[in-house]
Amino acid sequence: MASSANRRTAPAPAQAGSVAALAPPRVGEHIQRLRMERKLTLDDLSRAAGVSKSMLSEIERDKANPTIAVAWRLTNALGVSLDQLFAAQRAPETIAVSGPHEIPTLDGHEAKYQLRVWGPIELAGKFEWYELTLQPGGALTSNAHEPGTREHLTVLAGSIEIESAGETKRLKLADTARYQADVPHAIRNAGKAEAKALLVVIHG
Template identity: 60%
Template sequence: MAQSPLSKPPAGDPPYVGATLQALRQAQELSLDDLSRKAGVSKSMLSQIERNQANPTVAVVWRLANALGVGVAELLTGQRAAAPALVTVPAHATPSLKSPDGKCELRILGPIELAGQFEWYELTVQPGGRLESEAHEPGSREHLTVLGGTLEVRAGNDSSRLKHGETARYAVDMPHAIANPGKTVASALLIVLHTA
């Protein structure tokens, strides 16, 4: 006799993930075909899992969780893991980007899930270094606070030279650049606010 989607497995049996899988799939408005393509799991297998007629292997659970953007534990239990109150990112785990000439480095301080909305960076510019950027979305702005040295900011036809402690707020829906005209390394905090 088939188990109902909401029934619990007998003690000692693997968990039924059918109801959770179906709820997550429907919440994301995915058809069985969509999820099949996204996860690399056959449509017939997905249908059997959702009806609790088959229990997926660990590899299949992992593929489904990744395709749905949830943790494996959430797929197995139906409960989202509580986010920790505090997360510490070690210095060596902070990703960074360098300009083609190697004279500018951006350490990415913001979480990846906010990329494209709100980003913040620690910027280091060697003497003579220049960080050129193309226009961002209409209405986007940057906020640059110099922590050490001197930086020159250009947005469109406007430019300003900043020294320690000064902040520039400027439109970035046009070509813009940050340069170090000084003889010492400059550092700054750079915030990018994208429009919705």
């Protein structure tokens, strides 16, 4: 007969607290905050992410948790990584580093441009900077931004044409243009090769 020391005891049932600890993270409030920071409506984010408006509303109200596929589409549309969405709140880093895959990119296929969003999320709508790439014949045309908004563009490669307030200027490599952006304006590739520029937007 086995001694009591050798007997195996069945594991105790999981406590309610343990089950709660394994519950999926509530990301709805975080998604809503990111959407509002970018001044996007539910319709805007729904279209950009390819997620139905009703599902997005349920997620934001924490009535439903997104699948990984849905979360991936939402984070791409919002310009954040899945890690950022699901990570627990941590103390701010002294030096925060973003890898190339974490930089959101906006493509205008028909307009032949690409914008890499270098500015941090918290400055969106205030102070933004981008790497703008224009293919030959490409253009980035914009409606008027808020009153007092100005743009600053430095040519990093090729040649670029700026149009603002009825005036047009052609820039060559290393030239910088500063101009009104509270009127309709356009940035065009003025050459036959790819053009690249640093674009800084300071909102009014």
